[in-house]
Amino acid sequence: MDWLYFLELFLSGLTKGSIYALIALGYTMVYGIIQLINFAHGEVYMIGAFTGLIVASILTLLGLNTLSILLLASMAAIIYSAAYGFTIEKIAYKPLRQAPRLSPLISAIGMSIFLQNYVMIAQTSDFMPFPSLIPDFEFMEPYAHIIGSPELVIILTTMVVMIFLTVLIKFTRIGKAMRATAQDKGMAMLVGVNIDRVISMTFIIGTALAAVGGILTACHVGQINFYIGFLAGLKAFTAAVLGGIGSIPGAVLGGLVLGLTESFGTGYISSDYEDVFAFTLLILILIFRPAGILGRSTTQKV
Amino acid sequence: MILELKNIQAFYGNLQVLKGVTIKINEGEIIALIGANGAGKTTTLMSVCGVVPPRFGEIYFMDKPIHNMSPDKIVALGISQVPEGRRIFPLLSVMENLDMGAFLRKDKAGIKQDLEYVFELFPVLAERRHQSGGTLSGGEQQMLAISRAIMARPKLLLLDEPSLGLAPLIVKQIFEIIRKFNTESGTTIFLVEQNANLALKTADRGYVMETGSITIQDTTKNLLKNEEVKKAYLGL
Numbered sequence: 001m002d003w004l005y006f007l008e009l010f011l012s013g014l015t016k017g018s019i020y021a022l023i024a025l026g027y028t029m030v031y032g033i034i035q036l037i038n039f040a041h042g043e044v045y046m047i048g049a050f051t052g053l054i055v056a057s058i059l060t061l062l063g064l065n066t067l068s069i070l071l072l073a074s075m076a077a078i079i080y081s082a083a084y085g086f087t088i089e090k091i092a093y094k095p096l097r098q099a100p101r102l103s104p105l106i107s108a109i110g111m112s113i114f115l116q117n118y119v120m121i122a123q124t125s126d127f128m129p130f131p132s133l134i135p136d137f138e139f140m141e142p143y144a145h146i147i148g149s150p151e152l153v154i155i156l157t158t159m160v161v162m163i164f165l166t167v168l169i170k171f172t173r174i175g176k177a178m179r180a181t182a183q184d185k186g187m188a189m190l191v192g193v194n195i196d197r198v199i200s201m202t203f204i205i206g207t208a209l210a211a212v213g214g215i216l217t218a219c220h221v222g223q224i225n226f227y228i229g230f231l232a233g234l235k236a237f238t239a240a241v242l243g244g245i246g247s248i249p250g251a252v253l254g255g256l257v258l259g260l261t262e263s264f265g266t267g268y269i270s271s272d273y274e275d276v277f278a279f280t281l282l283i284l285i286l287i288f289r290p291a292g293i294l295g296r297s298t299t300q301k302v
Numbered sequence: 303m304i305l306e307l308k309n310i311q312a313f314y315g316n317l318q319v320l321k322g323v324t325i326k327i328n329e330g331e332i333i334a335l336i337g338a339n340g341a342g343k344t345t346t347l348m349s350v351c352g353v354v355p356p357r358f359g360e361i362y363f364m365d366k367p368i369h370n371m372s373p374d375k376i377v378a379l380g381i382s383q384v385p386e387g388r389r390i391f392p393l394l395s396v397m398e399n400l401d402m403g404a405f406l407r408k409d410k411a412g413i414k415q416d417l418e419y420v421f422e423l424f425p426v427l428a429e430r431r432h433q434s435g436g437t438l439s440g441g442e443q444q445m446l447a448i449s450r451a452i453m454a455r456p457k458l459l460l461l462d463e464p465s466l467g468l469a470p471l472i473v474k475q476i477f478e479i480i481r482k483f484n485t486e487s488g489t490t491i492f493l494v495e496q497n498a499n500l501a502l503k504t505a506d507r508g509y510v511m512e513t514g515s516i517t518i519q520d521t522t523k524n525l526l527k528n529e530e531v532k533k534a535y536l537g538l
């Protein structure tokens with residue numbers, strides 16, 4: 001067995017899986033709180049990438065160095081996407097909170113289509129090149145044949161974000177309020193939790209994570225268009241369901257399992273069927289563990 | 303007067319459940335509200351808390367109108383509820399459930415003091431503090447629900463059927479503690495119960511509710527002697 005090849009596939013799977021996990025967290029957190037699949041979530045990821053591109057282009061003209069461009073563009077993308085997440089909830093979901101469950105779902109699909117078309121009209125339908133904002137680190141040169149600097153940055157960033165999120169949810173006031181709200185909204189209200197604020201916060205955090213994923217992927221892949229949110233969203237949704245929708249550790253695990261499956265599948269079997277592996281895995285897991293790997297009965301929602 | 307419900311009417315959609323309810327509660331009292339299944343007792347408490355706001359009528363808490371306020375604002379004023387069915391956060395630990403009770407408080411020292419107080423009232427909770435709420439027994443969950451409400455240091459405590467589904471010995475213990483808490487802290491208590499006998503022996507005054515209206519109100523001493531109450535609620 002070629003261990004180097006295996007390692008290479010493993011790391012590229014980990015990279016992909018990290019991105020899926022970042023986006024899947026948004027799906028799963030929102031589902032945990034209001035039992036809604038936010039179909040517009042992939043679009044917020046795409047908008048994050050576009051914001052990054054625009055800000056990066058301006059800053060490049062101003063002559064800043066790559067690393068500060070990356071940081072500033074990411075910050076702008078996070079803020080802009082979070083504002084979108086906040087607004088989407090307020091206009092598309094909040095008015096429908098008492099409505100039958102199908103209504104917000106349809107509203108979510110409508111929001112997704114609207115945002116795609118809006119970006120297509122406001123920008124362009126062509127692919128646009130995205131600058132490689134992640135520099136090739138010198139210390140990485142000896143390992144360049146196994147893992148590139150962008151992959152390393154993606155994996156490390158994701159790890160840091162996960163730790164941050166875990167601490168937030170386990171130990172902070174808003175984290176406790178989020179868990180309480182996910183478990184019993186009415187009771188959370190009776191102890192004084194402002195449910196609207198918790199729901200808004202959930203959207204803000206989830207979409208901020210998607211924006212991070214959007215920027216990192218765009219740097220890695222090198223091009224974006226208005227449609228990238230669709231497949232990324234679908235894969236991340238798959239990851240969230242795989243892990244057990246509503247479960248935060250599940251979203252991370254689901255993302256990694258999905259990324260690794262795709263990577264090993266394309267590496268050892270055939271590169272033509274990347275998406276087939278993802279969805280075959282989904283079907284298999286749903287047959288044998290309908291609630292997902294860490295499905296609801298064994299883990300915490302949010 | 304600490305709480306005053308003035309002719310409130312509450313609805314679920316088009317279904318009218320409260321048909322003009324008037325209740326007055328003085329500071330420091332224990333008030334009992336008894337009535338049959340579906341009379342509207344739980345709805346009354348939910349109206350006070352702003353979860354089912356009244357469509358008509360007014361609610362005053364310490365002379366302040368609260369019938370248009372959101373639940374979190376009402377809690378902040380000093381009203382806590384131990385809801386029907388206890389509603390423990392099942393995946394939060396006992397400690398975290400108690401923390402949630404003190405969600406709106408900032409006074410760390412006071413919170414610590416109240417925590418020690420509830421652990422003194424219910425020592426079993428101190429033993430189980432790291433266990434998740436959902437794994438407690440029914441009686442322990444009721445103790446936790448009461449403690450969670452006490453952690454808000456309320457001026458008015460609403461209790462919805464604290465005896466529900468519990469063994470007589472536990473019920474006795476819990477009601478003793480409710481009375482003890484009332485005496486020690488001076489907290490006003492509004493107690494909803496189906497167990498009329500127990501409720502009327504615990505409270506100072508009582509109201510009887512029938513299909514959304516108050517039909518009788520009196521001191522509990524008189525209610526225990528009232529022929530109608532005896533026949534309908536005390537099974538005598």
Ligand SMILES: Nc1ncnc2c1ncn2[C@@H]1O[C@H](COP(=O)(O)OP(=O)(O)OP(=O)(O)O)[C@@H](O)[C@H]1O
Pocket residue numbers: 314317319337338339340341342343344345346386496
């Ligand atoms: N969420 C709801 N939606 C519609 N109807 C409701 C709802 N909650 C309660 N009701 C109805 O309102 C009426 C009063 O209910 P409520 O729970 O206030 O009664 P209760 O006096 O607390 O009864 P119990 O002693 O059984 O707890 C009942 O007829 C009930 O069916």
Ligand SMILES: [Mg+2]
Pocket residue numbers: 343344345386462
């Ligand atoms: Mg009831």
